[in-house]
Amino acid sequence: MxxxxxxxxxxxxxxxxxxxxxxxxxxxxxxxxGGRSCAYPALLVVLYFFYTWDVMLFGYLTVHETSVLYLGVMIGGWLLLEMFGISLPLARMKSTSPATTPGNPPR
Ligand SMILES: [Zn+2]
Known part of the structure; x- marks a missing residue:
């Protein structure tokens, strides 16, 4: 796996x-x-810009040109962006547990 x-x-x-x-x-x-992580938000902003661009441009071309080719390009681009999203590095986040004591350092 x-x-x-x-x-x-x-x-x-x-x-x-x-x-x-x-x-x-x-x-x-x-x-x-138990550590919390997330993808870097700045990279997610770039990724979602390209998601929007992919759907807006090729969605428009699919409807305007009535071509299935542009629909295929849009879906292919979407899958490529999904693969890029999976490859994004993860950033460490602080724990949401209550305040730490000197004997219980944060993770
Ligand atoms: Zn871990």
Whole structure:
């Protein structure tokens, strides 16, 4: 099974579904260490710009030119962007647990 590395514990514990959801602005919680991660927001902004561009341009061309070719290009572009979203690196996030004490350092 395809697993991805957690940026906290450096173990391959994140599933394909978690990594896919990280590209959809969702937080990922490691089952091994409980650390929270997300895809870099600046990269997600760029990715979603291209999602919008892909749908707007090739969606318009599909309707305006009444060509299935542009629909295929739009779907192909969408799949490429999904693959790019899965390959985005994960950033560590702070824990949402209550305030830490000196004997209980943050993760
Ligand atoms: Zn972890």
């Amino acid at each position: 395809l697993m991805f590395e957690c940026p906290h514990c450096k173990q391959a514990t994140l599933t394909f579904k978690q990594k896919l959801l990280a590209g959809k602005w969702c937080d990922v919680i490691c089952p091994n260490c």
